[in-house]
Amino acid sequence: MPQTDYYKHNPLIHRDRRLSKSSSEWVRSFSCEDLKPLIVCRGPIRKEAMDVYQEMGISHYGILLSEKDSIVYPNALAPELRQLTDSNRVHRVPDYSGASKEERVERINQIIGIAKDNGYDSIFAGYGFMAEDEEFVAAIEKAGLKFIGPCAATQARAGKKDEAKRTALLVNVSVTPGVDNVTARTLVKKHDSREKLLALVKAEGLECDAKILKDTSLSLEALADHILMTSYAKGIDLYSIEELCAQVQEEVAELFRKYPQSRFRLKAIGGGGGKGQRILGASLLGTKNADEKAIAKAAAEAPAMVREVLQEVKANGVGDNKNVLIELNIEQTRHNEIQLLGNGDWCISLGGRDCSLQMHEQKLLEVSVTQEGLQAAIAKAKAEKKKDEVAALESDLKVLQRMEEESARFGQAVGLDSASTFECIVDRDRHYFMEVNTRIQVEHRVTELCYSLKFTNPKDKNDFFIVESLVEAMALLAQHKQRLPKPERVVRFNASVEARLNATDASLSPHAGGMIRYWSKPIKGEVRDDQGISMLNPDTNQFMKYKVAGAYDSNIALLLTKGEDRLCSYERLSEVLRSTTLRGSSLATNLEFHYGLVNWFLGRNVMAKPTTRFVVPYLTLVGTLKEEANKLDVVYAFFQMKKHYAKLVTEQFGDQPDVLAKELKNMSALLDRKGTLITRPMERLLDDPHLLSGWLSINTKNFKIEKGKVIWLRNPLGVLRDTYEYLHMDFRPHKPAAEIIWDHDQELLKQGLDFSRKIREHFGLHKDEYDKLNEILHKDKPQGGFDQEMWDQIRSAHYGFEVGLEMLGMLFLIGENTKFWDMKVLDDLEVVIPDYLTDLDLQARMKKILVPPPTTKADEIVAVCGGMYYGQEAPGLPPFVSEGMHFEKDQPLYIIEVMKMFNTIRAPFAGTLDKIIMEGGDGTIVQKGQPLFKITPDEKFVEVDPALIEKEKRERTTTYLKAVL
Known part of the structure; x- marks a missing residue:
């Protein structure tokens, strides 16, 4: 069971x-x-x-x-x-x-x-x-x-959430700065005196508490809040969503002035699980002295976000409590x-x-x-x-x-x-x-x-x-x-x-x-x-x-x-x-993300203090790994490595034709025997950047780079063995060959590890003292009591087992070239996030590197993912786009509801919408890659020549190979 x-x-x-x-x-x-x-x-x-x-x-x-x-x-x-x-x-x-x-x-x-x-x-x-x-x-x-x-x-x-915040204040619990009664303020804006509010109660026949209505010490906002509660009970609205949106826009503008270089979070008072929340003000985050124009532009995002929030938590009906909290978004939290x-x-x-x-x-x-x-x-x-x-x-x-x-x-x-x-x-x-x-x-x-x-x-x-x-x-x-x-x-x-x-x-x-x-x-x-x-x-x-x-x-x-x-x-x-x-069909999960993330912390410090800002920059960093990994060809690298060693052999034995032929044959056979042992795990790591991220992190102390060259601080045979285990490709007889190390590779790896262990133990060295062992084995004169013949055989065996493993070092160079180790954990457990990883354009680009958009024709826009399609921001509002209209880059085109989350999809470029080809209206389920609109882009797309891509890939691979050989 x-x-x-x-x-x-x-x-x-x-x-x-x-x-x-x-x-x-x-x-x-x-x-x-x-x-x-x-x-x-x-x-x-x-x-x-x-x-x-x-x-x-x-x-x-x-x-x-x-x-x-x-x-x-x-x-x-x-x-x-x-x-x-x-x-x-x-x-x-x-x-x-x-x-x-x-x-x-x-x-x-x-x-x-x-x-x-x-x-x-x-x-x-x-x-x-x-x-x-x-x-x-x-x-x-x-x-x-x-x-x-x-x-x-x-x-x-x-x-x-609004009531909880008020209770917290009453019992001396620390709360975040912001506004918790924007609906009351909306009502006061509309009925700006006590007399007008009382007249509203009478006109609408609301059953308010008489003591509260007579209490002249109550603020207008407190009175309005009580009136609103009775209106919800009766199932009527005393303000429109448009009036609420305008009030939120006004409030956030004032908060932007009060808290410069800050973002604010809009939260529905109901909801949970991430639903009913939006953050606005990204454009002001790095601006020390934002002018009124910039503040107004940032605040103008609020109305659309309020509608999205209310729609997500289903609080946009008549008589619903539509209160929205506005809270300072504490960034390093x-x-x-x-x-x-x-x-x-x-x-x-x-x-x-x-x-x-x-x-x-x-x-x-x-x-x-x-x-x-x-x-x-x-x-x-x-x-x-x-x-x-x-x-x-x-x-x-x-x-x-x-x-x-x-x-x-x-x-x-x-x-x-x-x-x-x-x-x-x-x-x-x-x-x-x-x-x-x-x-x-x-x-x-x-x-x-x-x-x-x-x-x-x-x-x-x-x-x-x-x-x-x-x-x-x-x-x-x-x-x-x-x-x-x-x-x-x-x-x-x-x-x-x-x-x-x-x-x-x-x-x-x-x-x-x-x-x-x-x-x-x-x-x-x-x-x-x-x-x-x-x-x-x-x-x-x-x-x-x-x-x-x-x-x-x-x-x-x-x-x-x-x-x-x-x-x-x-x-x-x-x-x-x-x-x-x-396993499954059309199945995607975050399993590899979790595996890479957990190992990132294992390689750094599990007691680290990541903030809520950690994941997006981390994903961006993983995206840069994938972008760089896409430029490498492992099989090409392996054959280039064979040529490199053939050249070395030729230089050594070029004046001895018979010996040269034999040595070239031996070297080729030696490397060929290692081909799949080395390339299979490397291809797996290069294919999945989440796995590569975790691998680079746990191997942080196993190498160093000096003058552009990779120097191993641990036996690469041990690293290779651990890599197979890390990838769950280690030898398990009951598993199919496609999922594990192959028999001949397992035997070769075992022989190499046994040999290294025996030599290391002979010299009384710990497994982490590979650099000392390597230094000993590079000496021509016999060491450790061996005679010259045995010493030559030991050195030859050591060389034979490790030759070719240098290719693994190419993975470290990917980390070095993407500044992978710049995102780190300090001694005080704070996590350093390099500034470049917070760049919104880079984040958007790396998202597409991690998951390339669905293939599309130059004259179409297709659904970015499966889900429920909506062509308007909320019921009763005009559609985002219509046939014949021109749209700008980043303009909203449609909304996709996936897993109870509403995602506004924006135009990736500017163009003209010629025809809406999606069948069905709002609430229609669409599939990833399904054509939605026929368009004419403002700029013509130029396809990249595949031959040029392959040429650049081989040149990049050669550059990497030179740094490890």
Whole structure:
């Protein structure tokens, strides 16, 4: 059976969850076996909830399926159904949350109806869809059902980003500068006196609190805010989206003046998972004294962004709360969050997670940050006398302690009665509260691997039970809320890390529609959370193909590891990623990105402090590796190397024709025997820049470059062996030859390594002392007690095993020529990002290097990716383009919705749109490369001669080869 179940198949972390089986009467009283939950979320959290509930002894649970899961997208049927075979416990709706406000209300009623009609007493919404929907939770509570998550009152106080920020200010929690009441300011702009606002209340028949209306001490904005709340309850708008957009534009212009050289983030008060957020002001980032014209131009971006934000979170309907936060975007910032758990009376923090490695506001790699882990890292750094690292880690520890204290205080203030996450941005030794996610997080496992919860009988300290799952804790809270004593957090591991395996291409752009046809089994110790995709067919024991549909988010699975320290957890994650094989058709994932990234940190320092700005420059750097790698021809290099050695032999034996013929033959045979041994891994690395990035990083200390020449500091045979292992091409008899080192290459490599080891041991040298061994073996006079004949044979064998391996050094030159090592980690753990990698034009160009645009005719514009097409910014607005119009470079042409994210696609060049050839209107699903428009470009495109490209490639390869031979 595949080990996809975190709890069942990992003996390190499994405990019996059936509290009813305990010998303690007090423990048995907390049994949840009579809980009857309906699971209304999807993805990995749905299957996790199913597994946990089953292990808790909960037998009456059901799941909700969207038609998009099972009908709209063939082969996207929920794989959990292989486990849940009772059709009476599977319920269907058209879409989980609806496409509009009306559909959302309809869905809420439908879900509650399904629960009541089928005997469910509670609803679990996981970390998506309606998990943070105050209206949904309130309706559930009103219907007499339990919500397994924070109650409606907590959702109101903490779930909406504007309310949470105001609460944070009340309880002395640090917040980011900005504006949290732009809708109130919009209303005051429209009705600019107390009398006018009161007249509005009367005219619209709003049911406002009389005490608030009579309180003349209230500011106009506070009064307007209360009036707006009543208008939302009535389902009417008191301002238009255009008026809101104008107010946001005015506010950001003022903020640009107040905070020069800054960008600002627009955030819908709902949303999550990166949805409903945009950043504006990039053009002012490097401008010290921006004039009013530049400020106005930057602020003019706001209206379009506001519409996109509201559309993404479905808050653009009549009566929706359209408030948008405007926050200073602190550039050099890390994204840290604290896991919280409460029962309404007590609130406990469970350490932190660093989620700074993200892109498109979507987290990619999440790392545990705990006091115990940092204390251990500090002790280790002190022992190694790393003073700067000690200071940096001690600063982090102080910040974490403050965040944990503030988060628990905030949770207490809002009456937190389930799991939530307190999110902060950290700027060196300062932190700012950002928002609270009133739900369980995707990365909650990171915390579970570090801490368990010990609930102890207040009357008997020896009477207790352990909870290791936040999903289980949420069920316990829903069933026994006030009775649960405040738990003690118990350390399990000092470190853990999670990689989100997403359906994205090499540039991390969403890539929907791929079919998974094979997924390797998890290795020992791997924690793999998927929704059952890798679970085999229970009847045939065969893998079942699964389509990664574009209807929802891009996540395929969560891959986690743990360890005694961060280095151990990273090394284990590297092993997991290396061992993971995913195959399919039209399938693209970020597996190689993660592998390269994890090894980048392993080669530098896993305790590094990357900011939220790290990933895009890092991708740009990887793009430069690919651009340079594209200029090399490994096979051509190999044959040129053979000519080089033939020339050397000829120079040595040119006056001895018979000897020359023999030596040339021997040299040719020697190199030919190594051909595939050297070229196969090199071609693999040159083909995938993410793999090359990780390889260059972990080999940083194995070479140096002097006067343009590569000097090896470690035996290249050892590096080659490790390269095969790094690429998962090392010898494994059960694997096909195409995926591993070939038999004859394996034998040759083994012979060379055995020889080198014996010689090194003979001279009493460590494996890292290759330079000393090389120096010894370059001496003509016998060393180490050998006679001349044996010494000549040893030197000849050494030369024979290593000749040709110089070609590997070409990879180091790629790193040198792309300034790969300029992006580095300093002694104080800060990450240096070279300025050139932040250049927007370079970033855009490298994105196209990583994933070349789809091939197109000179008179067409095609879809850049698959997804849902929209030709206008929002319903009711004019289309971006029309037939016959002229468009400029960077002008918006259309929007593609992929994985719930709206991407505005801009013109790559200027031209005239002759004809719209896409069939269907807004909401039509298009495929990557599908022709959308017939156009006439302003400039004629000139095709490059392939022969010229090949000529330049060979010249570049020759230049590289000269530097290693």
